Amino acid sequence: MELLTPGIGLIFWQTVIFLMLVGILSAFVWRPISDALRSREQFIADSLKAAELAKLEIEELKEDNADLIREARLEKDALLKEATHVANKIKDDARAETSKITDKMVAAAKATIETEKKAALTEIKNEVAMLSLAIAEKVIKKNLESDKSQKDLVQQFIKDLKTN
Amino acid sequence: MPRIPKLSNKVLIISILSTILAFSNVGNLLAADDKNDVFNPAELINHHILDDYLWHFWDGHYGTLYLPVILYSSDKGLIVFSSHNFFDANHNILDYEGYRYEHGHVSSVDGGSFIDISITKNVLFLFINATVLLWVFFAVARGYKKNIGKAPKGIQSFFEPIILFVRDEIVKPNIGPKYERFLPYMLSLFFFIWFGNLFGLMPGAANLTGNIAVTSILAIFTFVLTIVNTNRNYWKHIFNTPGVPWWLKLPVPLLPTVEIIGIFSKPFSLLLRLFVAITAGHIVVLSLISLTFIFQSYSVGILSALITTFINLIELLVATIQAYVFTLFSSMYIGMAMEEEH
Numbered sequence: 058m059e060l061l062t063p064g065i066g067l068i069f070w071q072t073v074i075f076l077m078l079v080g081i082l083s084a085f086v087w088r089p090i091s092d093a094l095r096s097r098e099q100f101i102a103d104s105l106k107a108a109e110l111a112k113l114e115i116e117e118l119k120e121d122n123a124d125l126i127r128e129a130r131l132e133k134d135a136l137l138k139e140a141t142h143v144a145n146k147i148k149d150d151a152r153a154e155t156s157k158i159t160d161k162m163v164a165a166a167k168a169t170i171e172t173e174k175k176a177a178l179t180e181i182k183n184e185v186a187m188l189s190l191a192i193a194e195k196v197i198k199k200n201l202e203s204d205k206s207q208k209d210l211v212q213q214f215i216k217d218l219k220t221n
Numbered sequence: 222m223p224r225i226p227k228l229s230n231k232v233l234i235i236s237i238l239s240t241i242l243a244f245s246n247v248g249n250l251l252a253a254d255d256k257n258d259v260f261n262p263a264e265l266i267n268h269h270i271l272d273d274y275l276w277h278f279w280d281g282h283y284g285t286l287y288l289p290v291i292l293y294s295s296d297k298g299l300i301v302f303s304s305h306n307f308f309d310a311n312h313n314i315l316d317y318e319g320y321r322y323e324h325g326h327v328s329s330v331d332g333g334s335f336i337d338i339s340i341t342k343n344v345l346f347l348f349i350n351a352t353v354l355l356w357v358f359f360a361v362a363r364g365y366k367k368n369i370g371k372a373p374k375g376i377q378s379f380f381e382p383i384i385l386f387v388r389d390e391i392v393k394p395n396i397g398p399k400y401e402r403f404l405p406y407m408l409s410l411f412f413f414i415w416f417g418n419l420f421g422l423m424p425g426a427a428n429l430t431g432n433i434a435v436t437s438i439l440a441i442f443t444f445v446l447t448i449v450n451t452n453r454n455y456w457k458h459i460f461n462t463p464g465v466p467w468w469l470k471l472p473v474p475l476l477p478t479v480e481i482i483g484i485f486s487k488p489f490s491l492l493l494r495l496f497v498a499i500t501a502g503h504i505v506v507l508s509l510i511s512l513t514f515i516f517q518s519y520s521v522g523i524l525s526a527l528i529t530t531f532i533n534l535i536e537l538l539v540a541t542i543q544a545y546v547f548t549l550f551s552s553m554y555i556g557m558a559m560e561e562e563h
Contacts, residue, residue: 060500
């Protein structure tokens with residue numbers, strides 16, 4: 058059967074051509090293709106991993122942000138409280154200061170009034186004395202004749218003034 | 222493949238109708254057929270599936286391509302000449318330089334031995350197959366150089382899934398972790414067989430992958446790769462198969478004998494399967510076409526054309542399946558040879 062007997066020529070050429078084909082294709086085709094495929098697969102795997110990492114990072118950042126916001130709020134509250142406190146203190150201090158000053162002023166005014174009053178009184182006393190003297194002079198001038206009664210009267214006046 | 226059954230239904234209906242038509246005509250045909258020019262389908266089929274020193278396309282002066290004959294013998298040395306020298310102007314066969322051409326064979330007139338490495342139809346087809354493979358896959362490889370880090374384009378995107386299929390579905394699972402060393406061989410094997418099968422289906426093409434010399438060499442390469450890569454565990458399995466009763470191994474080494482036969486029957490099955498599948502396909506197609514000329518009837522012609530079309534579609538499938546199977550079994554045999562003890 059010719060169909061089943063391999064021809065020596067075709068065996069020779071098939072061996073040569075197939076070996077050459079495998080050699081050339083391996084060196085210039087399969088190797089670069091395999092490398093390209095592998096590097097692309099690596100790239101895709103890396104990209105997926107990087108995306109996963111980025112996602113985690115964003116998650117973390119979100120958490121950090123929330124923390125930051127919470128902290129900021131707390132700080133703001135504390136600051137506000139302190140500010141209120143300081144403001145109140147300043148107000149209280151101012152009030153105290155003011156009242157002190159007013160008290161001082163009132164006291165000074167009182168003292169001035171006292172001195173003025175005293176001066177006025179003295180003046181009044183002097184005026185009264187002068188008036189009394191004038192009266193006395195007039196009385197004396199009028200009642201020069203009843204010596205004794207006038208003397209008593211003057212005495213009486215003076216006594217009254219002293220008690221005043 | 223949801224399309225094939227649909228198509229086969231249609232083909233079935235058409236073929237049944239045509240068959241009825243055909244048989245209604247047979248009576249006519251038998252009465253009319255008394256020509257001297259007897260058609261011999263066996264000769265036609267053999268002519269197509271066997272190798273030859275010329276490539277016949279059609280009858281006439283330019284219809285035949287005469288291929289170079291290369292012969293070497295110790296007494297005459299190396300001779301290279303065109304096979305046209307075997308024919309005279311009236312297409313009668315002549316002897317040339319002491320060699321004779323008959324029935325697609327070259328023999329020595331004096332009966333001396335010689336080596337024949339002629340560029341026959343199959344060898345020329347082998348060159349064509351190799352050239353197309355190189356041309357196509359250099360284009361594919363260029364695509365990878367051009368589109369680094371980008372999606373594949375054009376011819377590259379057509380072959381990439383096939384390359385990945387061979388790598389991920391055939392080679393990787395069957396050879397195991399050391400698969401990368403065998404990947405270039407397996408890819409070359411797959412595409413050589415696939416392209417050869419497909420080219421063989423074209424009209425007038427040679428039956429390259431259905432030639433036993435070609436399939437033998439492919440099987441021998443796989444066999445050599447298997448033997449070179451065997452490990453201790455593989456030989457232990459052959460000579461002292463674990464897990465079988467001792468009386469199968471001693472005193473008559475029954476199982477070792479079977480295993481040793483197995484070493485050789487594996488590549489033998491490879492070469493036979495591809496050869497048979499492709500040659501049988503060609504024979505079926507050619508037989509169906511021959512029916513037309515046997516019956517010399519238009520209705521048989523229509524019928525056989527339809528069936529041939531359908532068979533050709535199946536052959537396209539077979540071409541791919543055989544390439545897949547050859548590569549798959551090659552991978553499995555190498556994988557088995559390298560398997561570690563477990």
